[in-house]
Amino acid sequence: MADERRVVDPEEWVAAATAARAEGYAYFDWLTAVDQTDAEPAGFDIVCHLFDIRRPGALRGLLLTTRLPAGRPLPSLTAVFAGCAWHERETHEMFGIDVTGFDDGSELGLRPLLLPDGFEGTPLRKDFVLAARVSKDWPGAKEPGQPHGGGPGRRKMQPPGVPDPEWGPR
Numbered sequence: 695m696a697d698e699r700r701v702v703d704p705e706e707w708v709a710a711a712t713a714a715r716a717e718g719y720a721y722f723d724w725l726t727a728v729d730q731t732d733a734e735p736a737g738f739d740i741v742c743h744l745f746d747i748r749r750p751g752a753l754r755g756l757l758l759t760t761r762l763p764a765g766r767p768l769p770s771l772t773a774v775f776a777g778c779a780w781h782e783r784e785t786h787e788m789f790g791i792d793v794t795g796f797d798d799g800s801e802l803g804l805r806p807l808l809l810p811d812g813f814e815g816t817p818l819r820k821d822f823v824l825a826a827r828v829s830k831d832w833p834g835a836k837e838p839g840q841p842h843g844g845g846p847g848r849r850k851m852q853p854p855g856v857p858d859p860e861w862g863p864r
Contacts, residue, residue, distance in 0.1 A: 696755075697743070697754075697755030697756060697757050698754070698755065698756050698757070699756075699757040699759065700714075700756065700757070700758050700759070701759050701760065701761075702758065702759070702760050703760065704740075704760050704761075704762050704763075704766065704768070704769070706760075707740070707758075707760050707768070707769050707771070708769045708770075708771060708773070708774065710758055711742060711744075711758060711771050711774045711775070712774050714744055714756055714758060715744075715774055715775070717746070718746040718748050718754075719744035719745065719746045719754070719756045720744075720746070720747070721744060721745040721746070721747045722742075722744060722775035722777045722778055723743040723744060723745055723755075724742075724743050724781055725740070725741065725742045725743070725771070725778050725781035725782065725785065726740075726741055726781065726784075726785060727739065727740050727741070727762075727785045727788075727789045727791055727818075728741065729789065729818065729819050729820045730761065731764055731819070731820060731821070732820060735761065735763065736763070736764050737761050737762050737763040737764050737766070738761070738762045738764065738789060738791060739759055739760070739761055739762075740759065740760050740761075740762050740768055740785075740791075741757060741758070741759050742757070742758040742759075742771065742778070743755065743756070743757055743758075744756045744758065762791065767791070767792040767793060767794045768782070768785070768791050768792070768793050768794070769793075769794055769795055770782055770793045770794060770795040770796040770797065772795070772796055772797050772798060773795070773797065776798075776799075779796070779797075779798035779799075780798075780807070782796055782804070783796075783798075783804055783805070783807040784807055784808060786804045787804075787806060787807050787808060787809060787816075788808070788816060788817055788818040788819075789816055789818050789819055790816035790819065792804070
């Protein structure tokens with residue numbers, strides 16, 4: 695059986711999670727974001743996966759989703775599911791989404807979780823430039839069967855997220 699899916703407005707995010715918990719979806723599995731900044735309406739799809747585990751052998755899953763407009767903060771679910779604190783920190787760090795009302799009990803707020811000290815940027819956003827793609831040819835830069843060297847002049851293909859050749863260290 696497929697998971698049930700509920701799409702809610704960002705204003706209803708905490709209330710929808712609270713209602714789902716009251717319905718029996720009391721097992722928090724994970725929370726993440728999906729960059730939809732190139733879609734209409736632009737923003738991030740926030741996805742929370744919950745389970746109802748009251749009947750062994752008959753698990754029910756729920757995908758709770760909302761489209762969060764770019765630049766808007768996400769209301770925290772830490773008051774509903776304490777275990778989502780790690781996931782909200784990861785989503786904040788990797789996508790740059792602020793989380794309001796975040797409380798993991800440490801009083802340290804949304805602090806770095808996975809990235810090294812001094813790292814700049816949000817690596818899971820579509821507009822993040824991957825330096826490795828600039829320094830090494832993309833495997834799709836040539837058609838299958840073409841020789842590796844000078845063939846007829848064809849513009850070098852770049853993978854998505856690669857800036858123009860003037861970017862980066864020389």
